[in-house]
Amino acid sequence: MEQEPQALAHADAKETPAGHEHGYSGRKDEHLKRLRRVEGQVRGLQRMVSEDEYCIDILTQVSAATKALQSFALSLLEEHLGHCVANAVEKGGPEADAKVKEASQAIARLVRS
Amino acid sequence: MEQEPQALAHADAKETPAGHEHGYSGRKDEHLKRLRRVEGQVRGLQRMVSEDEYCIDILTQVSAATKALQSFALSLLEEHLGHCVANAVEKGGPEADAKVKEASQAIARLVRS
Amino acid sequence: MEQEPQALAHADAKETPAGHEHGYSGRKDEHLKRLRRVEGQVRGLQRMVSEDEYCIDILTQVSAATKALQSFALSLLEEHLGHCVANAVEKGGPEADAKVKEASQAIARLVRS
């Protein structure tokens, strides 16, 4: 959980010069704040299960955490389309098509999850 | 996040005698293990954002965490239908209808989230 | 599309006496009206594609049709829980467990679709 080996393939992206930074860099604090809130919700769920709280209240909290994760994903995706994908499209060529394809697959995973 | 005031309304449910305990009591350890894994995924997301990892890898991790939350919810719901709702239906009366209605609303929230 | 062979296994359910009829029988007209509206939406989508309408408008119409299908499913499910599942639970035995399991699997399919 604490390791995402597939991310290593993109590790070099971190060293790219200004202008090629990830779209979400500017809103990092906002994203981290949002994710810490989701972490709190998931810890709240553990406490609710430990204390035998009512099933329906737990399900309501799951829906809230799921929606919060989705909002984070949608916000990240919008930045990705406006930065990474837009940059690739401006340069054109096969990289542009690959970025559109990659983004579409990520969208499909979100819609189906 | 750490407090769910609405749950207080059901606090007395904890003191109900054996046979009326929540459906999920028997699988508490399994649920807690699953939720700790989701917490690890959400912490992984924070680390990924902090370290400027690639947007698409972050979105993939969001999909995984969302699916894990959904699986927890579906497992809890099945137990709820088989215990709390089934108990209410066996007793009959308005309480039975109320439990079916309440479960249906929770399902609707899950389907729409 | 016009045939659902798996439904044959339940064909005998149609001949069960009053009281065992499907939960949705009472709201059949409402369900049919709703489904005819969805059919109209899907035909509208065909016309939009034929006439080269704008992608985003087509996607908006898809979201509307999807939501309408979900509302129909949730309404049917609530009736199913309140009738078929409740009847099985009142009788008890393995049939009760099987009905709860079957309903839970249908809910999982809805949540994941």
Add this chain to the structure above:
Amino acid sequence: MEQEPQALAHADAKETPAGHEHGYSGRKDEHLKRLRRVEGQVRGLQRMVSEDEYCIDILTQVSAATKALQSFALSLLEEHLGHCVANAVEKGGPEADAKVKEASQAIARLVRS
């Protein structure tokens, strides 16, 4: 249902010269074939309700129709990103931002429906 007045605002898009046509034009036949299949599924649902078929079988068919609509939407969206959005991004300016925003909102509607 048979009219989508908001689409009129985009009616002029139909007369744009080659190169500016909608991304989905090339796969129109495939899209129409897919939508006719969804229409058949929705008509199948009406027949199933009329003939009092088993609730769970109806719900299974709803999940199939919902998934088919989603696949259509995802395919259309990919073409939209690769054509309309990419064209706007290449031209740059406020129109590019507007197209990315508009696509992101359509994605959010799909994820939440």
